[in-house]
Amino acid sequence: MRRSFAGMQDVTGLIIGGGIAGLTAAVALQQRGIAVKVCEAAPRILPLGAGIWMAPNAMQVFQRLGLAEKINAAGVPLRNIQIVDGQLRPIMRTNQARVRQQFGFTTTAIKRARLQALLLAEIDPANVLLGKAFTSLTDAPDGVAVQFADGSSSSAGFVVAADGVHSPVRGQLFPQVRFAGTGHEVWRGMSEMQLAPAFKQSIMEAWAQGLRFGFSEVADGVVDWFVVVKAGSIASRHDLKARLQAVFQDFADPVPAILAAAEEARIIHNDITDFDPIPSWSRGKVCLIGDAAHAATPYMGQGGCQAVEDAYALAQCLHQEPTPERAFAALQRLRRPKATQIVRLSRLLGRVGYWTGAAGAARNALIRAAPERLLEQQFAQVYSLNY
Template sequence: MQELDPAQVLLAKAYVSLRQEPTGLAVSFADGSTITADFVIAADGIHSPIRTQLFPSVRFAGTGHVVWRGMSEVQLAPKYKQAIMEAWADGVRFGFSEVADGVVDWFAVVKPGLVGPDRHQLKAQLQAVFQSFAYPIPAILASAEEARIIRNDIADFDPIRQWSQGNVCLIGDAAHAATPYMGQGGCQAVEDAYVLAQCLAQEATPELAFAAMQRLRRKRATHIVRTSRLIGRAGYLTSVAGAFRNFVMRAAPARLVEQQFFQVYSLNY
């Protein structure tokens, strides 16, 4: 397998349309340019304009929640330094992991209305929402740089029957976007790309390769979408339902938890 020449990577290209020409697939961009190719792999995210053109009937399933993400420079206590943690309470959640010594990647999921649109007060508003959470969550937020906190609406869409049409193939969130509660979005895109590369090397045509990739990947990707959606709903439970959820999670045998992880991380390719 050859490494892609950096000169072949074109940046700042906004997709406009795709059409079949006698010479191949013509992809038009907002700057007026057009590129013709034998096949197209669309890795353009949950709001993929290429998927919208090919499969316009996709039905989104929004959660109504917003996720704020950031990086904080903070030294955590030793027990948290090599851990991936998430805390749930009162219908909101906070997750974090140390990605380098003294650098923590974090996310905060809140209900609409808890954090307003004024970015100048964003950090203070998040601190107010999570002020009752245990260490190190308040410390992480206190060290956050307000200007670098980003916002996303949480959504996914019901699994689609086809990931390709002719010589155009969707991968990653363009094909099977999931909510972030399993941390598998980027992972599933990488798996798509890995399997697709194998299929392109083994099959006679791109169209056959795209179909083979979907056969290998669809069941697993659909499981991630549905399980992540279920975990998300469970995390928002409050009151009696939330207490019952906590009891069940504490009582779950370690073997059952391990089986769930095995299903996520075991591969068939």
């Protein structure tokens, strides 16, 4: 039976954005009996992007949705997560066996496209509308009227904006958002190669010379990797692979081998940015989730995970509250403190990771000296769910 709000029967919500946040929200709402349609701007959902890490907090959500086993089977559950130096000597490591014991899961590395396909398979294709680029919305007597670039429009009892860091919906509702650049950019890719046993089922992120190189398997024989460099230091895509190889030539194996195996045409570029917390994630019957609400820099690997948490908590609140407005207020009370903390911690970790010279050496020594249990307690706060 479909959930009704404020006396309206068969109310359908619209989700703007068909990424991880929007699709997870659609699955969670569908399982609660709340009818929604996903509106995706792209004419087709293509297998784009590189890999993504689903940490134990996200995996617990997927378990509640009945998807954890499928995601683990399609990806690589990790046994080791380390920050290392340029010679791959450990700076920080966490005991993933204890993480699994406490939360039931470790982090799973998976191709973003594979995760998206698993979520899509849970949704009635009739409820996924492609080629629907959002242009504007207005209040309507029974909800919200949404206009799209193809000239069509749709009315809904509520709207969920899951349209990313540069959210057009947020741009209309909260145009005063201030973006915070980091001065760095990321290049990402996937390389077909077999890692040595010591590096399999592991995430390693190397910090050295003000640079970062991270990698992990996302499938047997497929390595997802990213590099972080100063913005503008690689000014064009001309000879991109060779440039990246030159920048990271002094890093220990398998870093050079991973770059050598990369397919240059499939290397993708992303700016690294976040924005200052906004005072509200909703206005009326419209709510923001994921990066649209609280984009964080990628240094904690929590962007997608926090979106997954939002999606599940949103469905819970809409199921429990009598109106969308009250549900969205409940969602913000439930999720905003943690999401805001992730934004701040990611900023801090981003700055610290670029230190070089004496400051970088002191950072490494301090982290190495920190008790492993203390580090695990910090992660436990991120992995715990409060709903």
